[in-house]
Amino acid sequence: MRNFVIWVALAIALIVLPNLVSFSQQEVLVFLTINILVVASYRLLTLTGEWSLGHVVIMGVGAYASALVTKELGLWVPLGIIVGGLASALIALALSVPLFRMKGFYFLIGSFAAGEIIRLLWKRFRDPFGGAKGIKGIDPMPDFSIGIYQFDFFEPVSYFYFSAVVVALCLWILWRIEKSPVGLTFHAVHWQDKLAQASGVNLRRYRTMAFVIASGFAGIAGALLAHYIGTINPNSFDVEVMVFVLTWAIVGGTGTFYGPILGCVVLTILNEIVLRELGLEQTRPLIYGLILILSILFMPNGLESIVQKVTRRKDAK
Amino acid sequence: MTPLLEVQNLTMRFGGLTAVDRLNFKVEKGNIHGLIGPNGAGKTTTFNMVSGFYKPSQGRVLLNGQDISGLPMHEVANRGVVRTFQHSTLFGELSVLDNALIGTHMTFRPNLLKAILGLDSSARRDALDRARTSLEFFGLADVEHEMAGDLSHGHQRALGMAVAYASRPDLILLDEPFTGMNPEETRRMMGLMRRLCAEGTTILLVEHDMQAIMGLCDNITCMSFGKFLAEGSPAEIRNHPDVIEAYLGGARHVA
Amino acid sequence: MFELLAQTSLNAIYAASYISLVAVGLVLIFGVMGVINFAHGELFMAGSYVVVALYADRMVPFFVAVAAGLIFVGLLGLLMERALFRPLRDNPLGGLVASIGFLMVLQALAVLGFGVRMEHIPPVTQDVIRFADKISIPVARVYVIVTAFVMLSALWYFLKRTRFGWALRASAQDPEAAALQGISVTQTAMIAMFIGAGFAGMAGALTAPLISINPHMGHSVIITAFIVIIVGGVGSLEGAVLASVVYAFVHTFVTTFFDGVLADITGLALMLIVLIVKPTGLFGSADRA
Numbered sequence: 042m043r044n045f046v047i048w049v050a051l052a053i054a055l056i057v058l059p060n061l062v063s064f065s066q067q068e069v070l071v072f073l074t075i076n077i078l079v080v081a082s083y084r085l086l087t088l089t090g091e092w093s094l095g096h097v098v099i100m101g102v103g104a105y106a107s108a109l110v111t112k113e114l115g116l117w118v119p120l121g122i123i124v125g126g127l128a129s130a131l132i133a134l135a136l137s138v139p140l141f142r143m144k145g146f147y148f149l150i151g152s153f154a155a156g157e158i159i160r161l162l163w164k165r166f167r168d169p170f171g172g173a174k175g176i177k178g179i180d181p182m183p184d185f186s187i188g189i190y191q192f193d194f195f196e197p198v199s200y201f202y203f204s205a206v207v208v209a210l211c212l213w214i215l216w217r218i219e220k221s222p223v224g225l226t227f228h229a230v231h232w233q234d235k236l237a238q239a240s241g242v243n244l245r246r247y248r249t250m251a252f253v254i255a256s257g258f259a260g261i262a263g264a265l266l267a268h269y270i271g272t273i274n275p276n277s278f279d280v281e282v283m284v285f286v287l288t289w290a291i292v293g294g295t296g297t298f299y300g301p302i303l304g305c306v307v308l309t310i311l312n313e314i315v316l317r318e319l320g321l322e323q324t325r326p327l328i329y330g331l332i333l334i335l336s337i338l339f340m341p342n343g344l345e346s347i348v349q350k351v352t353r354r355k356d357a358k
Numbered sequence: 359m360t361p362l363l364e365v366q367n368l369t370m371r372f373g374g375l376t377a378v379d380r381l382n383f384k385v386e387k388g389n390i391h392g393l394i395g396p397n398g399a400g401k402t403t404t405f406n407m408v409s410g411f412y413k414p415s416q417g418r419v420l421l422n423g424q425d426i427s428g429l430p431m432h433e434v435a436n437r438g439v440v441r442t443f444q445h446s447t448l449f450g451e452l453s454v455l456d457n458a459l460i461g462t463h464m465t466f467r468p469n470l471l472k473a474i475l476g477l478d479s480s481a482r483r484d485a486l487d488r489a490r491t492s493l494e495f496f497g498l499a500d501v502e503h504e505m506a507g508d509l510s511h512g513h514q515r516a517l518g519m520a521v522a523y524a525s526r527p528d529l530i531l532l533d534e535p536f537t538g539m540n541p542e543e544t545r546r547m548m549g550l551m552r553r554l555c556a557e558g559t560t561i562l563l564v565e566h567d568m569q570a571i572m573g574l575c576d577n578i579t580c581m582s583f584g585k586f587l588a589e590g591s592p593a594e595i596r597n598h599p600d601v602i603e604a605y606l607g608g609a610r611h612v613a
Numbered sequence: 614m615f616e617l618l619a620q621t622s623l624n625a626i627y628a629a630s631y632i633s634l635v636a637v638g639l640v641l642i643f644g645v646m647g648v649i650n651f652a653h654g655e656l657f658m659a660g661s662y663v664v665v666a667l668y669a670d671r672m673v674p675f676f677v678a679v680a681a682g683l684i685f686v687g688l689l690g691l692l693m694e695r696a697l698f699r700p701l702r703d704n705p706l707g708g709l710v711a712s713i714g715f716l717m718v719l720q721a722l723a724v725l726g727f728g729v730r731m732e733h734i735p736p737v738t739q740d741v742i743r744f745a746d747k748i749s750i751p752v753a754r755v756y757v758i759v760t761a762f763v764m765l766s767a768l769w770y771f772l773k774r775t776r777f778g779w780a781l782r783a784s785a786q787d788p789e790a791a792a793l794q795g796i797s798v799t800q801t802a803m804i805a806m807f808i809g810a811g812f813a814g815m816a817g818a819l820t821a822p823l824i825s826i827n828p829h830m831g832h833s834v835i836i837t838a839f840i841v842i843i844v845g846g847v848g849s850l851e852g853a854v855l856a857s858v859v860y861a862f863v864h865t866f867v868t869t870f871f872d873g874v875l876a877d878i879t880g881l882a883l884m885l886i887v888l889i890v891k892p893t894g895l896f897g898s899a900d901r902a
Contacts, residue, residue, distance in 0.1 A: 092706065139889045146649060146705070150839055151888050154881045157836060161881070165874040214474055221473030222459070222466070222482065225452075229460045232449045239409065239443070240521060241435035241464035250470070280832065284713055291710060324725070330717030337707050337714070338700055 055205055059198045067197035069313045071204055073306065075265050078208045080289045080301040081215055082258035087295045088224065089251045090231035091148050094283055095136075095156030096259055101278030102159065103129040103260025104267035108179040109169055111268075118182050122207070122264040129260025130253045132159075137249040156283075163275045175274025179267050204265050211258050218254065219298055227251050281326070288329050292336045294343020303344050308332070360423040362387040362529060362560050363408070363439075367417035368427075370403050370584075377403040380417065381586050383579040385529070390551060390561045392575035394568055394595075396604055400584040401564045402444070402533065408562070409441040409531050410434035421529075436464055438528035444537065446514035448521070450507030454498055457506050457517055458489035461524025492524040493517075496550060512543040516550065523554065530554065532563040536570045548574050568605065572596060580604070616747035621869045622862070627754040629861035630761035634816035635834060636841040636853040637765065638809035642690075644785040644848045645805035648698055648708035652716035653838055654831030655723075656810050660686045660817025661826045662723055662732075668821075669734035679760075679818040686814020687807040689719075694806035699799065716831065723828035732826040757819045764812065765854065772850070781805060785848070836877075837864075840884040846894020855896050 059067050083096050107125030110116045116124065136155050143151045163170040170176070182194040182203060192199045218224050229237040230247050238244050267273050293304020312325060321328070336343065361384040370378040378400040385391040395401050406412040408419050410431040419427040426434055431441075449457050466485040472478040493499050496516040501509060506517055515535060522530050535551075536544050551574060555561055565571045571578070572592045580587045580595055582604040588595060595601055639653045650656075663682035667673040673681070697711040740752040772778035784791035784801040792798055817834075824830070837860070845856030860880060867876035887895060 139885060142889050143892060146709075147888060147892055149709070150649075150843060151885060153839070154836075154884050154888075158878055158881045158885070161874055161878045165872075165878065217474045217476075218470065221470075221478070222463075222468035222485065223470050223473050225456055225459060226463060226468055228452060228456075229449055229463075232451050233447060235411075235431075236443060236447050236449065236521070237460065237463075238431040239435055239441050240460050241432050241440075241525060242460070243432050254470075281717075284717060287710065287713065324721060326717045327721030327725070330714040330721060333714030333717070334697065334711050337711050338697070341704070341707065 056202070059201050064197065066313065067201060069309065071197050071201050071269055072266075073309045074201060074204045074208050075262050075269075076286075076289070076305050076309065077302050078211050078262040078265070079259055080286055080293075080305045081212055081298070082255045082262065083286055083290055084295050084298070084301045085215055085218065085227075085258070086251055086255035087290070088219065088227040088231060089248050090234075091144070091248060091252070093152040093252070094149055094280070094287075095152035095159075096255070097278045097280075097283040097286055098156035098159050099129050099133055099256045100259040100263035100266075101163075101273070101275075102132050102256075102263065104263035104273050104278070105163065105170060105176065106260070107264035108176045108267045108273060111180040112176070112178070113169065118180055118268055121180075122261055122268065125264030125267075126257045126261035129263065130257035133253045133256030134249070137252050141245055141248050141252075153280075160275045160278065171274070173275060175272060175277070176267075177272045179271045179273065181271065182268055200269050204269070207261065207265060211261060215254075215258065216298060223247075223250070284333075285329065288333045292332060292340075292343060294345035296342060297345045297349075299348075300343050300345035303348070307344060360420075361385060362422060363562065364420040364423075365404070365408065365417070366420065368404065368407055368414055368419065369416035370400070370407060370412060371415045377584050378407070378414075378581075379584040381581065381584075383586070383589060385560060385562050386577070387528075387560055388555065388558065389576040390555050390563070390574055392571045392578040393562065393564045393581070394566070394571065394578060395581040395587070397566060398583070399581045399604075401566070401581065403584075404581070405441070405531060405533055405562075405564045408434075409439065411441075435525070435527075439531065440522040440525055440527040440529075441531035442518045442522050442533055442535070444533045446511065446518065448506040448514055448517055450505065452506060453502065454493065454504055454506050454509065454517060455486075455489060455502040457521050458492050458498075458502075458524050459485055461492065461521035462488045464525045489524055492520045495523065495553070496520040511538060512546070515539070515543075515547065519550065519554075523559070527559065529560045529562060532561060534564055534566060536565060536567060544570060568595075616745060617869070619744070619748045621865055623748065623750045624869075625858075625862040625865035627750070627758055628865055629858040630758040631816040631820050632837055632841060632861055633765060633854045633857035634761050634812045634819075635838045636845070636857050637768065637850055638812035639838050640842050640845075640848060640850055640853045641781075641805050641812075642809040643842070644850075645781060646694075646698055646702075646708070646802050648701075648705050648712070650693070650809070651709060651712040651835065652693070652719060652831075653809075653813050654833070654835030655716045655719040656686050656689060656813040656831075657817035657834045658723060658826075658828065658831040659689060659719060660814030661821040661824075661830070662727060662817075663814070664818045664821035665727065665732050665734055665826060669732070675737045675822070679815060682818030683811045683815040686817070687811030689814070690806040690810025691803060693810070694802055698802065698806070720828050720831065727828065729828060734822050734826070737822050751823075753823055757823070760815070760819055764815065768808065768812075768850075777804060833877075837880070840880050842894075843884045844887050844895055846896050849894065849896060852894050852896035856894070859895075 059070055079100055086093055103125035106128030107121040110124050111118050111121040140148060140151050140155060164173050182200065184194055185192050192203065194200050226242055226247055229242060230244055234244055289305040289308055290301040292308060293302065294300035316325060316328065363385040365381055365383050368378055368381040381404060393401050393404060407414045410429050410433065413428045418425050421437055421439060426437055449460065462485040465488065466481045469478055493502055496519055498513060498517055498520055501513065509517060535547060539547060551561055575592055578592055578595045579589045580601050587604055588598045588601050635653065635657055639650060642650050660682040663685050664678045667681055668675050668678035693715055697715060698708050701707040701711055736753060738752045741749050742752060742755065743749040772782060780796045781801050781804060783794065784796050784798055788798055841856045841860050842853055844860060845852030863883065864876045864880050867879050
């Protein structure tokens with residue numbers, strides 16, 4: 042019952058929230074929603090202990106796929122978004138063949154290389170990827186009405202509601218996976234792969250599964266982004282964006298489901314509200330870099346460790 | 359009758375070094391079988407080949423007459439041969455119950471789609487029951503919510519066996535289960551192994567300390583410098599001149 | 614055709630010379646400290662900007678500016694060692710992530726200090742050595758080749774023939790045993806970091822008049838360096854030099870006969886293939902497998 046009240050309150054807060062902020066902040070809310078899905082899906086991959094540097098490019102695969110199937114084939118945008126997710130998952134499945142011959146540091150570099158190859162292919166093949174300029178004029182979400190509310194996707198508020206529902210659904214699935222025996226097996230693969238294997242776990246299969254699922258959701262996030270901003274190019278998914286995702290995950294902490302989301306929300310608020318208000322937006326990379334360094338040095342378990350300390354103290358009382 | 363496990367001409371070479379040289383032995387169903395030998399005899403290498411951790415350079419491992427040599431470890435496990443590791447190799451960051459649950463992986467295969475849709479609740483319940491039964495069997499029911507890494511040494515060893523037992527294997531491979539145990543813990547561990555065996559699980563254990571397993575094993579294979587040395591009942595092995603020589607020689611070597 | 618092949622080979626030798634300076638530094642740092650320095654491309658960039666600041670803006674003689682680049686970036690390396698890698702010695706992934714943070718800081722500082730625009734600096738010399746009608750090499754490139762050769766030889770001598778070098782190699786192979794021998798891990802880490810960073814800075818400084826300089830130039834440098842150290846076998850200095858030559862030739866030839874993007878793709882694909890087929894590298898080093 043108490044949980045139910047909390048969820049309803051959260052839903053109402055999310056419905057009201059965009060109406061209380063400025064237009065540019067509404068746009069930020071949309072990006073934040075999408076980024077939450079990116080970083081939450083990234084965490085699923087890290088559950089098996091592998092850190093990829095290709096996640097943002099995989100997200101871009103979803104963006105390109107959805108943009109192309111809607112633009113070139115005239116597919117309905119919501120279906121296009123699903124196709125985007127599937128495309129990312131499929132590319133991940135193909136990449137898993139070479140990448141999971143490696144582990145740890147080699148996987149990191151391998152995923153980086155694979156991602157760069159994909160980005161270069163976008164650049165090289167003007168048809169259909171549009172070369173370095175990318176794809177412009179991506180179909181927007183078609184407007185529709187659900188009776189009480191008229192979705193007009195020129196308004197960021199509408200897109201915020203739409204993406205919030207999609208992302209909430211995705212997060213719910215990610216949560217279900219993590220709390221299931223499959224999620225437990227991911228943990229097992231991470232912490233003690235030999236014992237997991239001796240217990241009959243096919244390591245390669247579970248690593249691949251985590252990679253494919255995480256990539257599928259990243260693809261959906263990419264597609265959501267593409268249909269919102271309307272134009273994508275290879276630089277929309279470059280290493281700098283990957284560093285942001287990494288920073289969110291590390292600042293938030295990857296020990297819990299909410300850790301990376303917390304990192305993403307806190308840093309976005311810091312960036313959009315504090316830095317923008319102070320007129321320090323130019324220094325964003327500098328500040329992100331410093332935050333990344335300081336948190337790895339002084340807060341290796343992320344913001345979530347602070348939350349855990351606080352809640353534990355409350356429980357003790 | 360075919361033995362449960364048979365090792366034929368098993369050989370392992372690392373570069374120029376032959377760690378195990380044309381080893382043969384059989385493990386009969388329902389037995390506790392010991393594989394002993396002085397340090398460096400190649401016991402652990404043999405063990406790793408049987409469990410699929412290493413691929414043998416030559417020779418075969420037969421399970422119920424079927425060749426399982428060179429299969430990856432999880433495939434060997436899926437055929438009913440589950441191993442433990444030296445020291446306390448556990449999922450230290452997970453709870454004791456979760457450790458045991460991972461042991462049930464093979465019986466109750468996680469299914470992604472069913473898990474998302476919530477259609478696997480009966481399988482989850484059965485897995486939980488199975489895990490709890492295993493913990494109870496090894497006297498760990500009281501500590502199921504503790505982190506495995508926080509357990510005492512003896513409890514960690516017991517949990518290692520509980521994880522293996524949770525899959526109800528035909529054959530459990532134990533890698534030096536008594537190392538670092540005090541006499542009381544050793545005595546309790548031996549009791550657990552006898553009970554396991556009474557439940558129908560065959561045990562193959564590797565041990566360096568000959569005295570510890572004399573009272574436990576039905577059959578003992580002794581090896582030295584990678585080669586088969588002797589086989590027989592504990593009494594036969596104890597009095598076997600080659601075994602005595604190997605151990606004394608080894609002792610001299612160590613001294 | 615012969616002229617084109619010869620000319621392309623000359624271009625490749627030039628590319629190999631500065632790539633190997635960068636890659637050798639990266640390998641040295643990894644070998645001694647076990648951490649992958651993602652900011653290595655930005656150290657190269659910092660070296661270029663030292664030349665911009667001293668040689669282009671303040672008329673300091675070019676080779677003095679290059680030496681300053683080596684020392685300044687070497688000091689940056691010492692800063693990284695002290696502030697990042699030493700506290701994170703037991704956490705290689707943490708060291709890598711911290712170096713990514715440092716990369717962003719350096720990049721942002723370059724943007725703040727010099728702006729995002731490309732810097733073109735006056736040529737050091739316009740002279741060209743002409744071997745034949747269509748085969749020539751600018752003297753400025755010869756400077757890079759010669760300096761790289763001299764510095765790599767000096768490094769080789771230092772590592773193989775001096776006590777410090779011996780200590781460095783010992784601690785790369787087995788830090789604990791080295792510590793027992795009385796070799797200070799901190800000291801060797803500092804030396805490796807100074808040389809490794811300094812070499813990257815020097816490569817950036819030397820090539821500054823020949824390339825377009827901008828705060829984001831480190832990206833392609835680090836990708837190239839990764840390719841080279843993976844192909845050469847992580848941890849092998851000789852492998853890194855050989856792989857630099859291989860990579861430079863492959864990349865230059867594909868660029869000349871096809872196009873630059875395809876050359877980049879070829880390089881990365883080469884690295885992926887090596888990672889899959891022989892993760893210890895083509896010139897695999899047994900000493901750090």
